[in-house]
Amino acid sequence: xxxxxxxxxxxxxxxxxxxxxxxxxxxxxxxxxxxxxxxxxxxxxxxxxxxxxxxxxxxxxxxxxxxxxxxxxxxxxxxxxxx
Numbered sequence: 001x002x003x004x005x006x007x008x009x010x011x012x013x014x015x016x017x018x019x020x021x022x023x024x025x026x027x028x029x030x031x032x033x034x035x036x037x038x039x040x041x042x043x044x045x046x047x048x049x050x051x052x053x054x055x056x057x058x059x060x061x062x063x064x065x066x067x068x069x070x071x072x073x074x075x076x077x078x079x080x081x082x083x
Contacts, residue, residue, distance in 0.1 A: 046074070
C-alpha cells in the first residue's frame with residue numbers, strides 16, 4: 001500500500017512503531033536521517049570506479065583463494081557523530 005502524499009515517511013513509520021520518529025537533515029544534502037543516529041557517513045558511491053577486494057576469512061579463519069571481487073568505491077566526505 002503506497003504512502004499517501006500528504007503523509008511524511010517519518011510520520012508513516014511513527015504510526016507503525018507507535019511513536020514519533022525524529023529526523024534531521026544531513027550537513028551536505030537534503031537527506032533526512034534519524035536524529036538519534038550515533039554516526040552518519042556522507043559521501044558518494046562511484047559505480048564507474050571499481051576496486052578489487054581481497055577475500056575475508058570465514059568464521060573459522062578459512063580463506064578461499066580466488067574469491068576476491070570488485071566493488072564500487074565509496075568516498076566519505078563528512079563524518080558526523082554524537083558526543
